[in-house]
Amino acid sequence: MPATTTLTLPSGRVISRATADAAADWLTVLMSGDVGAEEQQQWTAWRQAHADHEAAWQHIEAVTGRMKALGPRPAYTALTAYGAGQPASAARRRATRLLLWGGLATGAGVLASRSASWQAQVADYRSATGEQRRLALDDGTQLLLNTGSALNLRFGATERRLVLLSGEIMVTTAHALGTAADPRPLVVETAQGSIRSLGTRFTVRQHAERTEVAVLESAVEIRCCDGAGSTRLLQAGEQTRFSRSTIDAPRAADAQAQAWTRxxxxxxxxxxxxxxxxxxxxxxxxxxxxxxxxxxxxxxxxxxxxxxxxxxxxxxxxxxxxxxxxxxxxxxxxxxxxx
CATH class of the missing domain: 3.55.50.30 (Phage tail protein beta-alpha-beta fold)
Structure with missing residues (x-):
């Protein structure tokens, strides 16, 4: 990263790199999850000491989109869920660099939260390069994350949504496991559309411009983001790819689509x-x-x-x-x- 001495925030305000570094340090402290009253008072005093300090912190809040609503401990949880298996300090430093420097050192002025790389870094669940990670969700769903994958959970009263930001997952529903099924629909969302589970086991891979789906058991319903009426039912033993507007014709699932799960x-x-x-x-x-x-x-x-x-x-x-x-x-x- 170039050793710039100033940064221009999206608001147009120019701050010193020293101020940016101080803001990053404070974020690291807050993410530690062990912040007492004295530290919180010092943090507040730092923000109030200079308008640039507050501007730097407001940038962090704008990037995360949710920092104002989070106390220190929830903020730490949200920003370090991806850091499992890594030294916490390294994970936090990477997060703060992305938060504060993303798009600014180059003058691009693009909020890092809008980039896929940033979203993946702060995802609810991540797998490192070369890692395959198993997850058992509260609703009985079992997930297998392939190498370099990132996933957010959006479970609500009427729907269970898995947002695949990058990589590849295998989803095995409680119904497929022979246990009591959750009545809420289970949907996997990608950049190109969504895959609704119909009591099944299936894999989803997020490519740059398309999504690839293979159904191992039962069926799924695929829906594109932009194509009006672009939906398709995919049955067990079938595989397809889809973009934001079109869905390819199904083909027989190849063994390569399943080999990684073993x-x-x-x-x-x-x-x-x-x-x-x-x-x-x-x-x-x-x-x-x-x-x-x-x-x-x-x-x-x-x-x-x-x-x-x-x-x-x-x-x-x-x-x-x-x-x-x-x-x-x-x-x-x-x-x-x-x-």
Whole structure:
């Protein structure tokens, strides 16, 4: 991030980076969940000490869209639910950077809360890169979050809504598990539309411009965001993709759509570049492929628990070599390429 000395808030007000840093520090304190009366008085005094201080804090409130209604402990919970398995301080610092610096250091003036990346960072539930996380909800629904997924829960009196912000999930309803079903409809919302469960087990993957759905049991009803009357019933064993306005014709669900739920990556005469793009979802860093070997095809079932091992097996099945500059920079090259 450039070492700018000032920032321009969306309101047009220019504040110093020192003020921005101080506001971030106060947010970290409030997110700690262990704030006494003295700290709250000091926080109030800091806000009242200078108009820039208050402007910086108002920006944080505008970004979160709900800070005014939250006390310190709920604010901490809302902003760190995504930080499971990480040092809390690192998670909080990332959140505050996104809150305070998102779109400002570059002069874009775009509230970070409007970006998909920000929403994913503060989601109710997240899975890290390479992690698969199981959740059991109060209504009996069971969720499996695939790598790099983010999800919000919006359960109300008349509807249960799961908002998938990024990644991929498998939903197994209480009805599918043979237990008492909740009478409220269960809906998964994505950027392109919604999937209503009809007592079922299904997977949903959020792509950049489309959503992919595969039904493993029973059925779901798909509805696009923008297409008037664009709905489709998807039955068990079927799979489809949809955009904001159109839904593709159903096709038979392929085994690849389900393999991840068993901790596997399945390739069936798959291009190497496509295979590595999928494998890259499960590991951090750069994973590149030389264009000379990108079109090679491979088949196999690979356990996702060790992506390094998957890479190490490639030279035994394809005329390639794997060059590892570091754990985070790997390139797949032709076997005869010079070292």
């Amino acid at each position: 901790g596997q990556l399945l390739a069936d005469e798959q291009r190497l570049d496509d295979f590595l793009a999928e494998l890259g979802r499960y590991r951090t860093g750069l994973l590149r492929v030389d264009p000379q070997v990108a079109g090679l095809r491979l088949s196999g079932v690979f356990p996702l628990g060790d992506t390094d091992r998957i890479l190490s097996t490639l030279p035994s099945v394809l005329p390639v070599q794997v060059r590892t500059r570091s754990r985070y920079w790997v390139t797949v090259l032709p076997a005869e390429a010079g070292l």
